[in-house]
Amino acid sequence: MINILSKKIILKKEYFHKHKEIYEFFQNFSSSISNEDLSKFMTLQHYCEENPFYIEQIRWFEELVLQKKQGFSFSFRIASLESRNSKESILGINVKVTRPSGRTKILKGEFVIFKKNKEWKINDFxxxxxxxxxxxxxxxxxxxxxxxxxxxxxxxxxSYLEEIFNWKPTGVNLKFYTTLEQLSFTIPWFATYGWHEQRESIKIALPYYVKNKEHSLFSMLLHEISHKMLSDLSNDNASLYLQEGLAILLEKGHYIKEGKIYFSEESLYVFHLEVLDNIKVNLNISLDELNKLTYNDGEMLYFYGFLLAYYLFKEWGFKIFSSIGNNLSKKNYINARAHTKNVELNKITSVALKQLLPINSKFLTLTSFISEQ
Structure with missing residues (x-):
């Protein structure tokens, strides 16, 4: 493998001449991003019906443009090149992400590129x-x-979620990355170990520091596949707080032992006490307040979402989520990532909750399930 660019390496002219086509390909790749030219960018991508990579690249580009408007900056370098033959290579690309605060991180991608009809195309990892x-x-x-x-x-x-929620799973695509930097590159996100968006692959990377890798792997998969399930049930119209709430509910309430999945309501009860103790939440939160939560609210989105999901489960069982999903599925699909259509999803989710549940239209009280404290 040959290093091409780094901060302190100046390449010889002969090398650029030998790999001129690939270098020009990368220049087109980089300039299309700098100029925010999606049409040009997509001419460089490989389309494969079986792999959501093409759609993921559209979303990747749109996410990058959005983050640039929020004050992030991105700079790209060729990091490595491994030639397989005259028509196929492995191209390593590093991106330096700078947050509005000035904090930086290097994310690393490694892509198959190949020559088709005299033009180079970028494929997946x-x-x-x-x-x-x-x-x-x-x-x-x-x-x-x-x-x-x-x-x-x-x-x-x-199979387990199909039985519990009457979900009909199809097209469950999962990409398992080796490092955090690889996965984060493909979003692009500053740092994430798990990812799901409808019409994209589920993406995970195990943290290097976890000791019980199989336990962590099961929990991460259950969390992300739960997102896929609710997206399928709801036509991807569930709010972020409901998405994260159900995913955490299922993740914290299940474990696998000797190849069999078990549910533990006791574990859920213990976890909800930890949430209440750690964040001192307002349990009389209104739907209007809940609907103001965005992905930028971090833990509050996750914890309020979990408390809502736990409340729904305690009152009506898992079947309530299938009913909510069915209600939401009648709404039109919005072809975008969840956080960019957050306002619309919050609105239709709160309408569904009011239609299906015997709750006060102004306040969603979360106190009933903690009477045992």
């Missing part, structure tokens, strides 16, 4: 794949053992 009728799991070299475990967990989780 150099993934290997394990597939079934419902699930496709993409993984990288060196992750074979965990990938096999992840695939088995994914199949068990989808």
């Amino acid at each position: 150099p993934f290997k794949v394990i597939q079934s009728d419902v699930c496709s799991l993409y993984y990288l070299d060196g992750n074979e053992d965990l990938a096999q475990i992840a695939f088995e967990y994914t199949q068990k989780i989808t």
Whole structure:
């Protein structure tokens, strides 16, 4: 593998001449981003019906433009090049992300590029794949053992959620990255270990510091696949607080032992006490206040979402989420990532809650489930 660019390396002219086409390809890639030219950017992408990569690249570009408007900046460099043959190479690209605060992070992508009809196209990471009728799991070299475990967990989780929520899972695509920097590059996000958006792949990367990797893998998969399920049930019309609330409810309330998934209501009760103790939340929050929450609210979005989901579960069981999903599925699909359509999703979710549940139209009281304290 040959290093191409770094802060202190100036390449020889002969090298650029040898790889001139690839260098020009990267220049087009970089300039299309700088000029916010989506049409040009997409001419450089490979389309494959079986892999959501093409759609993910559109969303990636749109996300980058949005973050630039919010004060983020991005600079790209070729980091490495591995030539497989005259028509295919592995191109390493680093992006330096600078937040409005001045904090920086280097994210690292590694893509297959290939020559088609005299033009170079960028494809996905150099993934290997394990597939079934419902699930496709993409993984990288060196992750074979965990990938096999992840695939088995994914199949068990989808079957379990199908039974509990009457979900009909199809097209469950999961990409398993080796590092945080790889996954974050593909969003692009400053840092994230798990990701789901409808019409994109589920994406995960295990933190390097976790000791019980199989336990963490199960929890992450259940959380992200729960997002996929609710998106399918609701036509992707569930609010972020409901999405995160149900995902945390399922993640914290389940574990796997000897290949079987178990539910623990006691674990949920203990976790909800921890939430109440840690954040001292207002349990008489109005729907209007709940609807003001965005992804920028971080923990408050997650914790209020969980308390809402826990309240709904305690009062009506898991079936209430299927009913909410069915109600929301009648609304038109908005082709965008959830956080960019947050206002619309909050509005229609709160309408669904009022229509389906015997709650006061002004206040959503979360106190009934803590009477045992």
